[in-house]
Amino acid sequence: MDFNKNIKDAEHELSRLARQKEQEAAMLEVLPVRHELNMAAFEKYMPGIHAFFKEYQPVRPFRFFCNENGVPNVLWLDDDVALYGDDPFAEAQAQIAEVIEHSVLQCIDFVPQWHLEGQIHIAYNNAISKLKENVSLEGLPLRKALDADIPLSFMYGIGLGYQLGYLYERCRVRNLFAFEPDLDMFYASLYCFDWHKLLEYMEQESLSLHLFIGVDEQLLVADMMEALHRKGAFWSASYFSFCHYHSPKLHALIDKAEGELYLLKTGWGFFDDNIYALAHSHTHLQDGTPFLKRERDTSLVEQVPVFVVGNGPSLDQSIEFIRQHQRQAIIIACGTAVSALHKAGIKPDIYVAVERTKSSADFLRILNADDFLKDAVFLSVDVIHPECKTFFRKTGLTFKPNEPMFAMLVSRFGQAFEYESIEFSNPFVGNTGLNYAALLGFKQVYLFGIDNGYKYADKHHSTLSLYYNEKREAKYNENLKGTFPAPGNLGGEVRINHLFGLAIHNMTRVLTSHPDMRCLNCSDGAYIEGAIPQGVEALQVSSPELDKIALLDELMARSFQPFDMGSVDFNAALNVTLFDDLLEKLRTDWRTVKYEHNDILAMMQRHHDYLLYLLMSRDCHLYRVLIGSMNYFYANIIGLMMTLMDAAPDKFEAKVKEAEVILERFFDDAKPIYADAFQRHDSVYFVGLDIFKKK
Template sequence: MDMDKDIQHIEAEIIRLQRQKEQEQAMIDVLPVRFDNNMAAFKKYIPSVYEQFKTYNPARPFRFFCNENGIPNLLWLDSNTAFYGDDPYQFAKAQVEKILSCSTIDKFSFNVEDDLFNQAHVQYLNKLCLLYENVSVELERLTNIPEHVPMIMMFGVGLGYQFSYLYEKCSVRNLFVFEPNLDLFYASLFSFDWDALLQHLDRENLSLHLFLGQDEESLMSDLLPALHKKGAFWISSVFAFWHYPSEKIFSLVERIKKEFYLLKSGWGFFDDNLFALAHSAKNIENKTPFLLKGKDISSFTNNLPALVIGNGPSLDENIQFIKDNQGKFFLFSCGSSITALHKAGIKPDVLLAVERTKSSADFLALLNDDDYLRDILFLSVDIIHPECRHYFNRMAVGFKPYEPMHGLLMSNVNNMASYAQMDGVNPFVGNTGLSYAITLGFKEIYLCGIDNGYKNPQHHHSKLSNYYDDNEKPIEQLTKLVTQSACYTIPGNFGGEVTTDRLFCVSIKSMESLLKLHEHVTCYNCSDGAAIEGAIPLHTSDVVMNNVIHDKIALTDIIYNKFFSPLDVTRKDIEEFMAFDFFDSVLEKMISDWKHVEMSRSAVSEQMQKHFEYLVFISNTRQRHIFRVLVGSVNYFFSFINTIMYSFDDIRMNDKIVSPSIAIMIEFFEVMKSTYPEALNFIDESDCEILQFYRKNTMRINFDN
């Protein structure tokens, strides 16, 4: 009896092996055909992938095999391990079903903000916030992944089988796929029907972006431009999953978690862009000199180092060093650090500011020493408030990236190519200081008080600055303002940890990117604040000084007279370039479309994508400045609408919140439409209430040498 069972088992196994052999032969026949079809599809739809893999040779040897089910699986030859288990299809199907049933969409949270500068963007976003707060308690929440999904991040392609099951279950507007293992993606070109998927995406107007071979260091620099090209607003409602486990996959996931704030930073908005246009136009009208390209201070000085001074708390421990050696450095004072230097009896060679609002000029008045400021060279960016010039004999600016005026002039003025656009000036004035030091050609740069955070919440800026009273005690209102959003702990420059907030994290990343672009520059970080990759930690006590005293007055004259030049552009010219009628037609079209949109997730998503693509088209035309004026606020409002659409699963949601939200957005679009014709008169005249809390200087401290 047992022998009969054994014989039956052997016969069944022989049949199974024969079937497996037949399936493997069929697989071997079909894989090259599928590869050719897939490569032809990528050549048509995503040519960069075709170019990357047309002559690709795997780094790790593998072969395909299959069980009697005929499903291609991958065997790594060096370890003799299979990538999937017995049934790759069943694994992919079960994974997708579990993810879609157990996951929720991660959404932005929006809060009512103080409207410090009477800005329509803030006012109408606040209206959306209040609507959301009032209505959300009445509606049922969305607790799973719906049929239409705005954005998914998938980590790992594997052999690709999960794609079919994912798109069977839902329509994904934007799928961002990260596969660090190029060998696996190459294998998927044989195993998965990419041709059919790409045709489906093209037919349904759905987006796929592949990030292939990225490591955690290159990830964000590739992800950010890809996201902004599709529309940064999509990141407001996203969910993510990994297809297979690996150290590289998990490192990518952790990097995105850690630096997710970068994806929702630096969007700008309408009113700020009008300030930028008006202030820049006024500075041009005032014949303020603009930075020229290709200027380098090294041909005029013998290795003079630059010292970029911020108002971080560690400035206090370095103030005596600066005082003792001020003749041996070219001193860049960043923003409020001027109040600490003034109190210490130090006069910098350059003062920098970057904030566009009137508070930049009003802050200078708090110094209460016009004579002290008068002969300092004031350097800034084109959007700086024009009243700042009244405090200085000499003021010069450079074009700030991602602001509307530079694009407007580049499209209409012939000699604009000779003027520089500055890198890395955002988000804080410390970034502006480092950018200017590098752009002017200094090869050796020291950072003092560029802390980008603090170790003690009661010591968040220099105690010599006007964040503190005459007795160097923290001013309560300012301390609360500075520390209330601090929610990150990051590595310190000299060890330990530093407390910081999201914007300071952006500042650090900006400095790191700038230094990476200029590897010929040696930068020392003498600040006991946050570590900055690319800046060498160095205590001021370890700085090796030469005894050369430089003629910095002559050098400042050279910088102002030779490195900057006014624009030959009048206000009338700028008015003609503004394209008022075109702006009106753009807003009229957007308003009309939104008044007639169907109230469904798919229709609203399609409308947002359509309008964003329209703006991207404008960015490549002579009216490119209009893209800059609109894109920030469009991202914010689309983000909020997107968040609303994927917060609720309630038949009442269209009437209760979706339709009213779109109506609020339309109102805002109407305001933009009516306001833009007055853009060049949109100079900020608001009085910032916060300034009343800063100390007004009444005395000066003289340090003993």
């Protein structure tokens, strides 16, 4: 045995422990000072965070410690495990180096789309897409994009925050979404990391940080969508994500967030749609069409079963049950499901539609079932095509909250506005049907044919519907490319796409906000959280037969009333002059911006801020009219610039100038269209409806 070596090792360890003790003593003096500085910074920049943690008491016991390097670390006392190893700084620095080296930017790669005649948004977005000359954005390494600002990043787990400093040393992230589900962890970071320096830096550099602390998994995606739209949805055009540390709670959050990130890139709306919305809504108001009241008695149908019927393939399995119990429940036919019910000889009591284009009315003409429909009530949204009303005995409408007319009216009436809005009517008409059932006060809801997905390419709708011929053969096969698996309602899996995912998400939001509503999902499609899976063979409905006409007449009388058109000067409210001035401001900015990547991104943020300012004003409808197209155009241009990362400056400038010219053509065309907005009904026949004419 080498006693001299052992003595030296012991002396070295004693010396190290002494240094560590000195460092810990110094650390414990610094921690409260840093906490005070950080809390002052949060009070200035994020007062909500400051208010929450001002009196916060940790739930999980821990203590701060450090090694002889003096870097604060956390030891969780319940399992005697430290967050970091010997050198937290070195760990954080190494992690960021690995993130930079191996991350791939996830980019929205717009490709030219078919569009209806007269719609300018898609035409010009297609023109921007073509500027990329088929250069793919797939697999773009983060390390090759470091010369430019990165639009967006998702960081899962904040830990003590050390990695943030190293991240911003290596790249500039314009919008960082940082998630920390552990409140105690974030509380500890307030003592360890110089948040005050980071917040000051981001303020000076006009960079954005959004903290999701202790986030509820169920509200996560909604919170993310709200935060992104506040910054500008176009920033989702290019992003990367990484995980800072590992824990079961954090992994559950990552699974939820990453699995539904696609929801951030759907449902933005666009200019032409918003013009139709203004025209159609204005006509309904002029016609005296009743709208759903905010204050209404919903007790009438609490004990009445309602069948919400979609046109999914599993409707075929339920049609006999619906037939047998049709007199005991109110039947809501959602969109094309009415063609399946028509073939089965089952009359709907309520028909709902949501698509604003003329195709909604043209479909009913093709169905050619006026006598079948005439006793039904038509329920829809304010943007629906006015011709739809002519097929039904009564109509009731509800305002869509993210449309320009609702914004225009609420900005004038405020809390005195007497009318309800329907928040989750998109993306499919099944969403409208379920949301209406909830708004009208139904508590016993049954979903049939609300599949929100496919099991087979040739089984995409009910075989009784107009999507199938008289031999019940599919008139086309669904393309399952771009679909992904999701849990099945009655077991197994179904294939869904991004829109189906949004539909499922929005149905869950409806059910969550109406906890007293019992919803049985009898569809053999995708699972909907909040609905009870129930095969049709096990269903029982024991309620008495209904006098449906009398019941619905009473329900309509209690729930809907016309709007007083004399209370608003709509032409003045349109404010054409301000719209034109805004487009000229955007045009001037594009003509004067330096053709450099970061300058263009900064200008895009300013333009979003212009619209955000309008959203807070009396002219907030202008935000609704333009925000969708701005998001699409700017996301597309960000993608274009990403393809030009290695391009020579003159080529970069030439391509961006081409995009600018396309935008200017959009500005020129948009002005006269907006000035005439209330007369701009959709009048184009959609040739895709011809499939319903085939026998």
